[in-house]
Amino acid sequence: xxxxxxxxxxxxxxxxxxxxxxxxxxxxxxxxxxxxxxxxxxxxxxxxxxxxxxxxxxxxxxxxxxxxxxxxxxxxxxxxxxxxxxxxxxxxxxxxxxxxxxxxxxxxxxxxxxxxxxxxxxxxxxxxxxxxxxxxxxxxxxxxxxxxxxxxxxxxxxxxxxxxxxxxxxxxxxxxxxxxxxxxxxxxxxxxxxxxxxxxxxxxxxxxxxxxxxxxxxxxxxxxxxxxxxxxxxxxxxxxxxxxxxxxxxxxxxxxxxxxxxxxxxxxxxxxxxxxxxxxxxxxxxxxxxxxxxxxxxxxxxxxxxxxxxxxxxxxxxxxxxxxxxxxxxxxxxxxxxxxxxxxxxxxxxxxxxxxxxxxxxxxxxxxxxxxxxxxxxxxxxxxxxxxxxxxxxxxxxxxxxxxxxxxxxxxxxxxxxxxxxxxxxxxxxxxxxxxxxxxxxxxxxxxxxxxxxxxxxxxxxxxxxxxxxxxxxxxxxxxxxxxxxxxxxxxxxxxxxxxxxxxxxxxxxxxxxxxxxxxxxxxxxxxxxxxxxxxxxxxxxxxxxxxxxx
Amino acid sequence: xxxxxxxxxxxxxxxxxxxxxxxxxxxxxxxxxxxxxxxxxxxxxxxxxxxxxxxxxxxxxxxxxxxxxxxxxxxxxxxxxxxxxxxxxxxxxxxxxxxxxxxxxxxxxxxxxxxxxxxxxxxxxxxxxxxxxxxxxxxxxxxxxxxxxxxxxxxxxxxxxxxxxxxxxxxxxxxxxxxxxxxxxxxxxxxxxxxxxxxxxxxxxxxxxxxxxxxxxxxxxxxxxx
Amino acid sequence: xxxxxxxxxxxxxxxxxxxxxxxxxxxxxxxxxxxxxxxxxxxxxxxxxxxxxxxxxxxxxxxxxxxxxxxxxxxxxxxxxxxxxxxxxxxxxxxxxxxxxxxxxxxxxxxxx
Numbered sequence: 001x002x003x004x005x006x007x008x009x010x011x012x013x014x015x016x017x018x019x020x021x022x023x024x025x026x027x028x029x030x031x032x033x034x035x036x037x038x039x040x041x042x043x044x045x046x047x048x049x050x051x052x053x054x055x056x057x058x059x060x061x062x063x064x065x066x067x068x069x070x071x072x073x074x075x076x077x078x079x080x081x082x083x084x085x086x087x088x089x090x091x092x093x094x095x096x097x098x099x100x101x102x103x104x105x106x107x108x109x110x111x112x113x114x115x116x117x118x119x120x121x122x123x124x125x126x127x128x129x130x131x132x133x134x135x136x137x138x139x140x141x142x143x144x145x146x147x148x149x150x151x152x153x154x155x156x157x158x159x160x161x162x163x164x165x166x167x168x169x170x171x172x173x174x175x176x177x178x179x180x181x182x183x184x185x186x187x188x189x190x191x192x193x194x195x196x197x198x199x200x201x202x203x204x205x206x207x208x209x210x211x212x213x214x215x216x217x218x219x220x221x222x223x224x225x226x227x228x229x230x231x232x233x234x235x236x237x238x239x240x241x242x243x244x245x246x247x248x249x250x251x252x253x254x255x256x257x258x259x260x261x262x263x264x265x266x267x268x269x270x271x272x273x274x275x276x277x278x279x280x281x282x283x284x285x286x287x288x289x290x291x292x293x294x295x296x297x298x299x300x301x302x303x304x305x306x307x308x309x310x311x312x313x314x315x316x317x318x319x320x321x322x323x324x325x326x327x328x329x330x331x332x333x334x335x336x337x338x339x340x341x342x343x344x345x346x347x348x349x350x351x352x353x354x355x356x357x358x359x360x361x362x363x364x365x366x367x368x369x370x371x372x373x374x375x376x377x378x379x380x381x382x383x384x385x386x387x388x389x390x391x392x393x394x395x396x397x398x399x400x401x402x403x404x405x406x407x408x409x410x411x412x413x414x415x416x417x418x419x420x421x422x423x424x425x426x427x428x429x430x431x432x433x434x435x436x437x438x439x440x441x442x443x444x445x446x447x448x449x450x451x452x453x454x455x456x457x458x459x460x461x462x463x464x465x466x467x468x469x470x471x472x473x474x475x476x477x478x479x480x481x482x483x484x485x486x487x488x489x490x491x492x493x494x495x496x497x498x499x500x501x502x503x504x505x506x507x508x509x510x511x512x513x514x515x516x517x518x519x520x521x522x523x524x525x526x527x528x529x530x531x532x533x534x535x536x537x538x539x540x541x542x543x544x545x546x547x548x549x550x551x
Numbered sequence: 552x553x554x555x556x557x558x559x560x561x562x563x564x565x566x567x568x569x570x571x572x573x574x575x576x577x578x579x580x581x582x583x584x585x586x587x588x589x590x591x592x593x594x595x596x597x598x599x600x601x602x603x604x605x606x607x608x609x610x611x612x613x614x615x616x617x618x619x620x621x622x623x624x625x626x627x628x629x630x631x632x633x634x635x636x637x638x639x640x641x642x643x644x645x646x647x648x649x650x651x652x653x654x655x656x657x658x659x660x661x662x663x664x665x666x667x668x669x670x671x672x673x674x675x676x677x678x679x680x681x682x683x684x685x686x687x688x689x690x691x692x693x694x695x696x697x698x699x700x701x702x703x704x705x706x707x708x709x710x711x712x713x714x715x716x717x718x719x720x721x722x723x724x725x726x727x728x729x730x731x732x733x734x735x736x737x738x739x740x741x742x743x744x745x746x747x748x749x750x751x752x753x754x755x756x757x758x759x760x761x762x763x764x765x766x767x768x769x770x771x772x773x774x775x776x777x
Numbered sequence: 778x779x780x781x782x783x784x785x786x787x788x789x790x791x792x793x794x795x796x797x798x799x800x801x802x803x804x805x806x807x808x809x810x811x812x813x814x815x816x817x818x819x820x821x822x823x824x825x826x827x828x829x830x831x832x833x834x835x836x837x838x839x840x841x842x843x844x845x846x847x848x849x850x851x852x853x854x855x856x857x858x859x860x861x862x863x864x865x866x867x868x869x870x871x872x873x874x875x876x877x878x879x880x881x882x883x884x885x886x887x888x889x890x
Contacts (some may be wrong), residue, residue, distance in 0.1 A: 113571040223599035319881035591867040598871040660866040772823035
């Protein structure tokens with residue numbers, strides 16, 4: 001018999017939750033409640049997502065025609081730079097950990113909060129300084145170096161706000177480091193009685209793996225950006241060949257972070273998918289231990305492959321061969337996860353609610369992105385398609401087809417928990433389909449364009465490529481509609497959505513054993529865990545009396 | 552289901568027990584692990600600079616030797632000794648808080664800070680010397696004795712100023728931390744049940760010492776036998 | 778469940794006992810003396826003509842000094858396995874950065890006959 005505390009009276013009002021416990025702007029801006037901090041993050045991150053999307057829209061409009069008729073090449077450089085910087089540093093890297101991780105990690109392990117609540121608030125403020133700083137930089141004219149800030153262009157030639165932007169990225173990096181540190185200590189030290197490592201949801205394992213990367217990789221980026229800023233400001237030559245520096249050193253140091261960074265972006269997404277697929281198949285994730293260890297494996301192996309971004313930069317061919325081999329290796333744990341999720345579906349009691357639609361979309365799109373990554377790991381092919389749209393398509397399949405889909409899956413799955421309201425299901429399904437169709441139409445043609453030779457970061461192209469470009473831009477517009485819809489109906493649901501009970505999905509997990517929204521201290525009594533993760537088989541014995549699925 | 556055993560009413564414990572922790576032991580372990588993880592990030596942070604240093608020392612070895620000759624071994628050596636002494640006083644500060652020797656604790660914190668200030672003072676003297684001898688990278692850089700290696704020697708000095716500058720910045724932060732610890736120690740906030748800030752501050756200080764332990768031979772003692 | 782809580786609290790107590798290990802000051806003074814001595818050795822070795830061994834020896838001495846600080850001053854000798862993993866892992870990871878970066882630079886000159 002469990003001692004998980006169920007909210008046995010979900011409909012009764014009034015009830016104190018983390019939302020209505022205190023009112024007033026100060027109670028939010030000075031909060032140390034991880035749930036409120038997650039809400040602060042979701043507002044900021046949503047805004048930045050649309051800012052980054054705006055740059056994408058401008059690029060896709062320009063690319064409707066082969067000529068550069070909407071903007072100059074200098075302006076176009078700023079477009080792809082800012083799209084990259086905003087989407088990567090201000091949306092994808094913080095995204096799932098700062099929003100869903102912050103909200104759910106303590107609850108999923110039965111803790112009252114993260115290990116360092118004030119540090120958590122500091123993380124948010126650092127993020128906001130970086131975000132507002134970036135908006136200011138955009139208004140001052142932006143940056144045109146590419147999000148990669150390659151030297152010596154960024155240090156010696158660019159006339160844009162490089163120093164400010166690198167310092168902004170430095171600050172955001174610290175936000176990321178502190179979040180990772182907080183999560184790691186929390187998982188090690190604050191699990192509820194009985195919550196052993198192998199009873200934790202796979203979302204927590206994924207966040208743990210992400211935290212390892214955040215701690216080990218981000219500091220190297222931080223020092224590299226400081227060196228870059230110093231070089232630009234003081235004219236000293238660390239990376240500038242004209243004064244004795246080595247631009248390849250910059251790339252080694254930059255990619256030592258930036259490759260693991262892509263695993264910061266995908267690991268939490270994979271964690272969401274594990275939880276969502278289990279819930280909507282009503283089945284334990286197949287091969288739980290394999291998935292858990294794969295999260296760690298991805299985190300660690302991801303550090304060994306960075307120079308596959310530098311195959312044509314001038315590194316030695318022997319080094320390139322080593323990195324090529326290692327890059328093939330790193331695909332293995334991801335593939336293991338895909339197999340495990342698929343086997344979870346098999347003979348599961350599958351239902352097609354919105355979160356599951358996004359999760360199923362993830363399986364297909366991430367698989368395509370991952371497999372094309374293997375193509376790129378092969379030296380010969382990469383030399384052919386490097387700096388073309390093939391690369392752009394590859395990483396968008398992972399980042400958008402993977403991470404963004406998973407983010408939406410998670411937002412829909414946990415929306416009732418966070419807000420106490422259901423979103424309108426049919427609108428959710430419609431938006432999910434639009435996203436899937438729009439995404440493929442936007443990005444599949446880009447594989448073809450890249451293979452045919454269209455270079456990336458160019459605003460002009462030969463007329464033969466126009467049809468595919470128009471298809472891509474059309475897809476992007478459908479995708480945009482698909483993204484706008486949830487913004488609208490989520491906001492709508494806050495006032496008019498059906499009130500949610502503690503466990504509207506009938507899912508297994510400590511978060512479903514407390515009210516929707518939860519009280520500030522998460523649980524009225526510290527839970528003592530006696531059941532395994534995703535114990536759908538023992539569901540009724542576990543005492544989850546809530547949860548006929550709300551259709 | 553016995554509800555009383557583990558409700559929030561347990562938090563009648565130590566006044567320093569934070570609301571989200573179950574026990575002082577858990578809080579202490581969290582604090583210690585948290586500081587160690589932060590030091591991990593610092594190791595990687597400084598590590599990037601050591602990679603750059605290694606590359607340029609390998610590429611420009613002769614220039615690095617010529618440049619390092621202008622380093623003041625006496626001052627560098629004294630600074631190394633100063634930091635080692637300060638690590639001792641830091642370790643003793645933990646011991647005294649564990650054994651509830653309040654006055655001794657305060658003295659250790661004070662002496663640590665004085666040693667830290669001494670380190671920064673000596674560093675300032677060195678920087679001044681470098682400036683006087685035209686060893687600051689930029690338009691006025693000169694390398695007497697080996698002018699043909701000047702361009703590459705500048706790389707040494709870029710790294711020297713960056714690495715020791717970043718190290719000194721960390722010392723300043725360390726002084727700030729210790730000032731805060733000192734104020735709290737004077738107010739007798741620490742004792743055998745609660746000294747995790749002293750321990751965490753100590754870990755940070757020792758780390759800064761370790762960075763210097765590597766910087767000293769790498770920056771001051773290159774090719775001295777030649 | 779009472780028993781589960783008791784067990785949990787017992788675990789916290791042993792944790793507490795272990796982590797509140799008080800190092801005798803004699804050990805601290807011993808480490809201090811060793812660090813000062815090794816510093817003197819570092820300087821002496823720098824002036825000796827040891828050819829290409831100078832650099833590795835200097836680094837080994839520095840590493841020994843660092844290890845003494847870590848093990849004794851920073852208490853790692855008496856810390857949990859988790860802390861050991863964190864400390865060793867950090868240096869291993871720094872090693873990864875070094876090894877793979879220099880795998881590039883050092884192999885550029887290789888030519889197959």
